[in-house]
Amino acid sequence: MTKEKRYQKITKFTVAVDCIVFGFDGTRLKILLIKRGLEPEKGKWSLMGGFVNEDESADIAANRILKTLTGLEGIYLEQFHTFSSPERDPVQRTVSIAYFALIDINKYKESINTDFEAEWFPIKEFPHLIFDHNEMVLLAQKKLQYKAASHTILFELLPDKFTLPLLQSLFEDVFNTSFDKGNFSRKMLSTKLLIKQKEKDKSNSKKGAYYYKLDKKHYEDNLHKILKLIPNPNNLL
Incomplete structure (x- = not known):
């Protein structure tokens, strides 16, 4: 049997990407959701998602979809899991490669595309999502x-x-x-990851709180020290 005939007997299915966009507004961690624009489940809350085109990789597709649906580009994006249950999409067999993205909400507030009714929800209070998207969010939280x-x-x-x-x-x-x-302050400062600035944020008190910046030059030497801050780090996965 030729290679071509072997390929003909293999069941073909669709590949998609879904993106969990985490954002922080200075108070709460949130996720960005959109209203699904097609049936089934049209009008219901969904993650950013779409199909991988024949001429692109999953990474390129994820970046394209994020830019199309939200206007966001050049942000932190990481692939974390593949969801492949045969029943996950009621229309046809679809394997979804999931990514999570991280942004400062205030920095990108004006960039969000409103055409798809994109809206931020607190991670502890988001609505029920289509298909297996709730499962995706929960796993993305653990990976984060x-x-x-x-x-x-x-x-x-x-x-x-x-x-x-x-x-x-x-x-x-x-x-x-x-x-x-x-x-928290003592342990965080002991990591040597932060550089103290001269100016203060006085929006919440007269005394104010000093600003800090991440020490990008030396942070690789001190990354392991973040573990001091985390309760039961061995139980995260």
Whole structure:
């Protein structure tokens, strides 16, 4: 049997990508959802998704779809899982390659394309989603927690300069826990990942809170120290 005939007997199916876009608005971790524009489940809340074209890779498709549906480009995007249950799409067999993206909501607020009714929802309060998208979000959360325990990816959700209270709020929402303010500040500063700035944020108090920036020059040497901040890091996956 020739290779061509072997290929003819193989069942063909569609490949799609779905993107979980995480954003932080300074208070809460959120995800970006859109209203599905076609049947089935038209008008219901959905992740950013679409099909992979014949002439493109999954990575290129994910970037294209994000730009088309939201106007976002050049942001942190990472592939984390493939969803391949035969029953996941009621129309036809579709394998979906899932990605998560990280952005500072305030930085990209004006860039979001409103044509698809894109809307931000708190990660703890988002509506029911189509197909297996709820499962995708839950797994993306776990992957984000796991990656954030030993990498600086959470800083992708923050402005270039930030305060320790802002950083603590982000960590608490991502890991769904609470930290003692003094302990968090002390442990975070002990990682040597931050560079203290001269100016303060005085929007919440007269005393104000100093701004910090990520030390991008030396952060690779200190990445492992983030583990000090995470409760039970061995249980993340």
